[in-house]
Amino acid sequence: DAGVTQSPTHLIKTRGQQVTLRCSPKSGHDTVSWYQQALGQGPQFIFQYYEEEERQRGNFPDRFSGHQFPNYSSELNVNALLLGDSALYLCASSGGLGQPQHFGDGTRLSIL
Amino acid sequence: EDKVVQSPLSLVVHEGDTVTLNCSYEVTNFRSLLWYKQEKKAPTFLFMLTSSGIEKKSGRLSSILDKKELFSILNITATQTGDSAVYLCAVEMIQGAQKLVFGQGTRLTINP
Numbered sequence: 001d002a003g004v005t006q007s008p009t010h011l012i013k014t015r016g017q018q019v020t021l022r023c024s025p026k027s028g029h030d031t032v033s034w035y036q037q038a039l040g041q042g043p044q045f046i047f048q049y050y051e052e053e054e055r056q057r058g059n060f061p062d063r064f065s066g067h068q069f070p071n072y073s074s075e076l077n078v079n080a081l082l083l084g085d086s087a088l089y090l091c092a093s094s095g096g097l098g099q100p101q102h103f104g105d106g107t108r109l110s111i112l
Numbered sequence: 113e114d115k116v117v118q119s120p121l122s123l124v125v126h127e128g129d130t131v132t133l134n135c136s137y138e139v140t141n142f143r144s145l146l147w148y149k150q151e152k153k154a155p156t157f158l159f160m161l162t163s164s165g166i167e168k169k170s171g172r173l174s175s176i177l178d179k180k181e182l183f184s185i186l187n188i189t190a191t192q193t194g195d196s197a198v199y200l201c202a203v204e205m206i207q208g209a210q211k212l213v214f215g216q217g218t219r220l221t222i223n224p
Contacts, residue, residue, distance in 0.1 A: 004154070033210065042116075042200055042214030043155070056209035090155070094210060100146055100160045101210060105153035 002027060004104035006091050012110045013081050021076040021107045025093030031055075032074040033101060034066060037088040049074050078109075086111045114139040118201050118215035126223050129191050133218045135201030136183040145177055145184050146212065148200040155200055158186070191222045 005024045013019050025032050031050045035043035045058035049068035068074045072093075078085055088108050092101035119134045137145070144162045148155035159168045161177035161184060168175050172191075177184045188195055198219050202212040 031210065033212070035212075035214075040216075042202070042216050043212070045211045045213070048209045048211065050209070056207060056211055058211070088153075092212075097143075097210060100157045101212060102157055103148070103154040 004029075004091055004093050004102055006089075006104035006107050008107060009105065010108045010110075012112060014112050015081055015083060017081050018077065018079045019081060019109060021078075021089050021091075021109075023074045023076070023091030023093075023104060025072050025074070025091075026102050029093035029095050029102070030072050031094045031096060032068060032072065033092045033094075034074070034076045035090040035092065036060075037090055037106070039087075043090055046076070081111050083111050085109065114203070114205070114213045116201055116203050116213050116215040118199075118218050120218060121216060122219045122221075124221045124223065125191060127191060127193060129222075130187065130189045131191060131220060133186040133188075133199050133201075133220070134183065135185070135215055137201075137203045137213075138182065139203050139205060139213060141206040142179070143204045143206045146202045146204060147175055147184075147186050148202065150198045150200055150217070151196075158199075188220075193222045193224055196220060196222045 033048040034046040037043040047057040052068045063079045088106045090106045091104045094101045115138045147158040159175045164179040198217040201215045
């Protein structure tokens with residue numbers, strides 16, 4: 001039973017570019033959340049998707065956008081990259097309210 | 113502003129010692145408190161606590177929640193080098209979605 005899978009594992013971009021990160025939730029999970037984790041910090045909530053709609057959004061600018069597909073997989077898009085966007089981007093999935101979120105290994109994004 | 117604070121931020125002990133990690137929170141609309149272990153990449157789920165005073169146990173790890181005093185502790189007995197990791201505490205909110213607010217984490221190092 002595959003857990004949460006994310007791709008790519010590492011990515012290097014330059015300022016101003018755009019990036020797309022991908023996530024496949026654990027089997028049986030329909031809710032996907034995205035988090036940003038800076039070095040030495042706890043993860044910060046970006047947004048959550050359920051039934052292909054953004055259900056809640058954290059304190060992140062509109063440069064961060066997402067999508068959920070009918071198979072529950074999800075993408076995180078970041079436009080006009082800044083140096084401060086360098087971080088580990090984690091995807092988490094769950095089977096619904098009252099169930100714990102399970103995390104993927106993340107995508108390490110480096111902005112030069 | 114919703115806040116989760118962990119202490120200590122860093123802890124170094126010898127193999128076989130017992131450790132207690134602390135997590136206090138100030139949030140609106142509390143639903144549950146979760147503990148995760150993060151080694152290199154994905155935070156791994158340990159416990160989900162919703163009720164005060166009920167200890168959850170898994171092997172040498174245990175955790176308890178105090179909803180009156182707004183804190184939780186994670187205990188690890190007979191520590192092993194494999195317990196070395198960052199331990200993250202997160203609070204789940206009732207806000208229509210499963211937003212997790214994380215603490216900064218406690219970096220635990222077990223020396224042989």
